[in-house]
Amino acid sequence: MRAIQITEFGGPEVLRVAELPEPVAGPGQVLVDVRRAGVNYADTHTVEDSYLSRSSLPMVPGAEVAGRTGDGRRIVALTDNGGYAERAVVHEAMAHDVPEGVSDEQALALVVQGVTAWHLLRTSAPEGLKERLVEANGGRKVDVVLEMTGGPVFDASLAALAPFGRLVTYGMASRVPATAVRAEALMGRSRAVVGFWLAHCLGRPGMYREPLAELLALTADGSLKPQVGAVYPLEEAARAHADLRARRTVGKLALDTTR
Known part of the structure; x- marks a missing residue:
């Protein structure tokens, strides 16, 4: 599969396309066919190893994915990195069904930024x-x-x-x-x-799933309108990071893993 992998810490220049083996889901996990990978400002810290949690190499960055599971469910999920790829493994507890009327990009705007704001x-x-x-x-x-x-x-x-x-x-x-x-x-x-x-909310019952469910429902009925920004091809992850760090973007950024 195609993925963005880093083998050294640094700025956007260390984000490079690589061909990697497809990940395998373990107990309590699901394999996601990623359609969109969220780009978060925290990713820029992860790539340079300056985030609250430390990073290790080599690594496929990206903690937010939207796509479909093998049984056809359309989900948005958080993952322990690995999101900048055509396929990713996520814990079932971190996956949430996306209702009709909510786009992948909108769902990605809610899974971290939305729940954080909540x-x-x-x-x-x-x-x-x-x-x-x-x-x-x-x-x-x-x-x-x-x-x-x-x-x-x-x-x-x-x-x-x-x-x-x-x-x-x-x-x-x-x-x-x-x-x-x-x-x-x-x-x-x-x-x-x-x-x-x-x-710190992810391991506490109700502090992740319930707020996200509320935000998705509000988006589905039109009460909430997440601000969606640019969508970049997967191979342009470095440009997405550069634009984000340079304050050239507005709204939620995403990578399109299909192109």
């Missing part, structure tokens, strides 16, 4: 928190900030918080660390900083 608003910033904070603070300044850039943006966001405000950090797209947060600085204005990583 948890940022409902888990890390509890429902109703904004109203309680506004009431406690007299309606002034910022109550909740969802921040994924890091560096000066994190620092400025924290400084903008009102008393009892909460900053939820879920990424470091700038690759620049934020200034260390001191406990006394948080106490001095009764502020809170919360970290979020979707990986």
